[in-house]
Amino acid sequence: MRVITKVMLGLMLVLAVACARTPPGGGGYGAAPGPGANPQLGDSQPHEWRAGHPYGHDVHGIDISRWQGDIDWARVRGAGISFAFIKSTEGADHADPAFQRYWRQAGQARIPRGAYHYYYFCRTGAEQARWYIQNVPRERGALPPVIDLEWTASKTCPRRPPAYEVKREASVFMDIVGRHYGQRPIIYTTVDFYRENQLGDMRAEFWLRSVADHPSATYPGQRWAFWQYTGTGIVPGIRGDVDINAFAGSSGDWARWLQTRLTR
Numbered sequence: 001m002r003v004i005t006k007v008m009l010g011l012m013l014v015l016a017v018a019c020a021r022t023p024p025g026g027g028g029y030g031a032a033p034g035p036g037a038n039p040q041l042g043d044s045q046p047h048e049w050r051a052g053h054p055y056g057h058d059v060h061g062i063d064i065s066r067w068q069g070d071i072d073w074a075r076v077r078g079a080g081i082s083f084a085f086i087k088s089t090e091g092a093d094h095a096d097p098a099f100q101r102y103w104r105q106a107g108q109a110r111i112p113r114g115a116y117h118y119y120y121f122c123r124t125g126a127e128q129a130r131w132y133i134q135n136v137p138r139e140r141g142a143l144p145p146v147i148d149l150e151w152t153a154s155k156t157c158p159r160r161p162p163a164y165e166v167k168r169e170a171s172v173f174m175d176i177v178g179r180h181y182g183q184r185p186i187i188y189t190t191v192d193f194y195r196e197n198q199l200g201d202m203r204a205e206f207w208l209r210s211v212a213d214h215p216s217a218t219y220p221g222q223r224w225a226f227w228q229y230t231g232t233g234i235v236p237g238i239r240g241d242v243d244i245n246a247f248a249g250s251s252g253d254w255a256r257w258l259q260t261r262l263t264r
Contacts, residue, residue, distance in 0.1 A: 038080040042234035044241055052214035054229040059247035059254045061085070063116065063228065066098040068238055073109035075237030082247070082254065084113040085146055085188075085207075088136045091120035091157070092127040095135045103137070112258065114143025116188060117173075122157035125172030132173075133180050142263040144183040146207065147173055149199070150190045163197040174204065181263050186225065191218050207245070224248055225257070 038060050054060075061083035062076070076084075084106050087096040099115065106113040115136040119128060132145065149170060151160060161169075170187075178184040188207040189199055199206075200222055207226035210218045215227055226245050233244035247254050 040079040040236055041244060043230050043232055043244075044234055045230075045232040047212075050213050051217035054214075054227060054246040057246035057248075058251040059083070059249070061226075061245050061247070062233070062235060062238070063087075063243045063245060064102060064238075066096050068098075068240070068242060070239075071102065071105065072237035073105050073111065076235060077109050077111050079236040081111060081235060083143060083245075084111050085116050085143070085245075086113055088115035088117060089128075089132050090118040092123040092131045095131075099135070107139075112141070112143055112262070114146060114186075116146035116148050117177075118148045118152075119170065119173070120152060120154070120157050121159045121161050121166070121169075125169035125174075126176060129173045129176035129180075132177055138181055138263065140263060142181075144205075144261050144263070145177050145181055145185040146188050147177075147185045148188045149197075150188075150193045150209075166197045167199070167202060171202070183261060183263055188226075188228070194219060194222075 041060060059082045060080065062081055063085040064071070065087035084102075086099055086102045086106065088099045088103075089095050103113065103115070115132075117128065117132045136145070147170060149166070152158075174185045174187075184204060186207050187199065187202060187204045188209070190209045194200070194208070205225040206219075206222060207228065208215045208219055208222070208224045209228040211228070211230055212218070215222065215224055225248055227248070228243055228245045230244050232241040235242050235244065247257070249257065
């Protein structure tokens with residue numbers, strides 16, 4: 001009887017470990033740790049993926065703003081985070097109060113980092129480009145600039161201009177910022193904004209938000225460099241939920257991408 005009990009307990013233990021390490025259905029991190037290329041990463045609200053999941057990608061990174069609070073960058077790097085996009089500016093008169101600190105600390109941790117600008121539709125692209133340049137250092141080894149294009153929920157700027165104006169002014173921003181940093185900005189966008197403004201014809205690399213399914217399903221035919229696949233990620237060194245992103249290619253592709261896309 002004791003032998004049978006021990007055998008049963010052993011089987012239960014094996015099953016428990018297997019369940020903790022195996023993604024459900026279409027794949028997904030458990031609360032933490034999870035499976036995949038970065039087993040220390042997790043998701044507080046995992047779900048099944050229909051068209052493909054992000055967990056087999058070699059290269060993962062984060063995007064952050066002041067709301068992440070104090071960050072232990074050594075732990076973040078130790079968890080396998082390969083890059084960080086940090087909010088720098090918004091509109092033409094707001095700078096994220098944590099940007100300079102995060103920028104310095106991420107650099108000290110030797111995590112490649114770039115700065116993203118949250119675009120407002122009540123100021124011109126030129127005005128916002130000047131504000132970004134005023135606040136983001138031109139630093140050798142930084143990731144390309146990012147323009148975040150999505151509809152804002154701002155009470156002070158509820159405006160939604162037509163698609164031709166959106167793309168015209170965003171292109172002005174990208175041209176000015178691209179000349180200054182020597183790298184054309186990446187476009188971050190959301191599913192609804194992309195569709196409503198037909199962004200696929202813009203000359204840029206894309207960073208796509210798609211937290212419910214693979215970008216191939218939500219942005220059919222659109223090539224992308226980065227995929228923001230969750231807003232409820234778990235990363236050691238960061239308290240609370242954080243956005244996690246995957247790079248499109250392999251580790252080798254990432255090394256080659258950095259060689260061509262870092263600020264020089």
